[in-house]
Amino acid sequence: MEKMRIGIVGIGKISGIYLNNLTGMFGKRIKITELTDLITERAEKAAGDYHIKAVKTADDLVKSPDVDIVLNITQPQNHFEVAMAAVRAGKHVYNEKPLCVKREEAAELLKAASANKVRVGAAPDTFLGAGIQTCRKLIDEGWIGRPVAASAFMLCHGHEHWHPAPEFYYKTGGGPMFDMGPYYLTALVNLLGPVTRVSGSAQKGQAERTITSEPLNGTAIKVDVPTHITGVLDFASGAVGTIITSFDVWSSSMPFIEIYGTEGTLQVPDPNYFRGEVRLRRFREENWSVIPLVLCEPDNPKDKDNWQRLNNWRGIGITDMAEAIVEGRPHRASGELAYHVLEIMHGIHDASALGTYYQLKSSCQRPQAF
Numbered sequence: 001m002e003k004m005r006i007g008i009v010g011i012g013k014i015s016g017i018y019l020n021n022l023t024g025m026f027g028k029r030i031k032i033t034e035l036t037d038l039i040t041e042r043a044e045k046a047a048g049d050y051h052i053k054a055v056k057t058a059d060d061l062v063k064s065p066d067v068d069i070v071l072n073i074t075q076p077q078n079h080f081e082v083a084m085a086a087v088r089a090g091k092h093v094y095n096e097k098p099l100c101v102k103r104e105e106a107a108e109l110l111k112a113a114s115a116n117k118v119r120v121g122a123a124p125d126t127f128l129g130a131g132i133q134t135c136r137k138l139i140d141e142g143w144i145g146r147p148v149a150a151s152a153f154m155l156c157h158g159h160e161h162w163h164p165a166p167e168f169y170y171k172t173g174g175g176p177m178f179d180m181g182p183y184y185l186t187a188l189v190n191l192l193g194p195v196t197r198v199s200g201s202a203q204k205g206q207a208e209r210t211i212t213s214e215p216l217n218g219t220a221i222k223v224d225v226p227t228h229i230t231g232v233l234d235f236a237s238g239a240v241g242t243i244i245t246s247f248d249v250w251s252s253s254m255p256f257i258e259i260y261g262t263e264g265t266l267q268v269p270d271p272n273y274f275r276g277e278v279r280l281r282r283f284r285e286e287n288w289s290v291i292p293l294v295l296c297e298p299d300n301p302k303d304k305d306n307w308q309r310l311n312n313w314r315g316i317g318i319t320d321m322a323e324a325i326v327e328g329r330p331h332r333a334s335g336e337l338a339y340h341v342l343e344i345m346h347g348i349h350d351a352s353a354l355g356t357y358y359q360l361k362s363s364c365q366r367p368q369a370f
């Protein structure tokens, strides 16, 4: 099959796993031809390590005749500008999460892509991993009957105790919902379908936080965004969901995601990862059953490479998009799905601020199961 050629913009923290996986486990299906970063040394180092051509600017890369898809792994506030440049140059683009910071930007990006007949894809792609795909299969095969409700919890105490520069998590575009919500909401939409309306309550646990990680230990951060957000989701299917994302919780024993059906309950593994334990308990059963994962060879914990391969499939979303373009079929980690998730996250914050329900204007198809 013809291989799509990828150009990467942004050689930061997350780029390592993309470079490894797109040249490694997905290397037979996709080819990285160029990369760039504002910080020249980063681009040159990666170019040397992976034998890929480094170009000077994102503008050079998006206009290159050797690039079909731009992989945009810059920080969220740069997603729109880089993606629009790609689309204007007639290139497909795949953004890291969130699709863009603002709904208006994301809508403009999708409109421009449609006008230029190019595709938009976006992370997260963890819902294409063995864990959530196993849950999808169980739901689609009716093991819990008809899903009637779901709950999701992302509870932690923020990132200032480990991240070297954590301030952005507490500024516009940050907060626990925009940081981690894409993983949880993408998983929920993949499992239960689109959402029609949301409500929510968002609070700030502390007006100021103190960094305890190095090198900024002792520095105060003024918190500008809500850090505990409770949302209610009405799915088009009739199911009702609850999601709590928080940077104000020291400890908790809540599950990641549970789906409640007319015939049983399904425990979904951490949607931030590609696999994990899937547990099912059907009505009248006394115990939970751990369900073998689909898409996986038997695990061998002694084989580290195998464990890594099975556990981190980052890049599967853009690989699926590349193949979908060649095959002329829809890709799974789509711009429409990412836009719907972005609108849900903003809608929960709007509902809290305005004291009303927020009716979703967007919708999307459930991506096809693997």
Ligand SMILES: NC(=O)c1ccc[n+]([C@@H]2O[C@H](COP(=O)([O-])OP(=O)(O)OC[C@H]3O[C@@H](n4cnc5c(N)ncnc54)[C@H](O)[C@@H]3O)[C@@H](O)[C@H]2O)c1
Binding pocket: 009, 010, 011, 012, 013, 014, 015, 036, 037, 038, 039, 042, 057, 058, 073, 074, 075, 076, 078, 082, 096, 097, 098
């Ligand atoms: N770091 C993680 O663990 C992680 C995990 C999941 C998702 N993500 C997502 O990945 C994306 C990148 O995160 P990161 O942690 O790698 O950020 P980062 O700050 O480490 O790296 C971003 C890089 O993009 C470069 N850049 C920005 N604008 C550019 C432009 N116009 N042209 C060329 N280079 C440009 C910066 O110089 C920087 O090197 C974000 O969307 C984030 O949400 C990160």
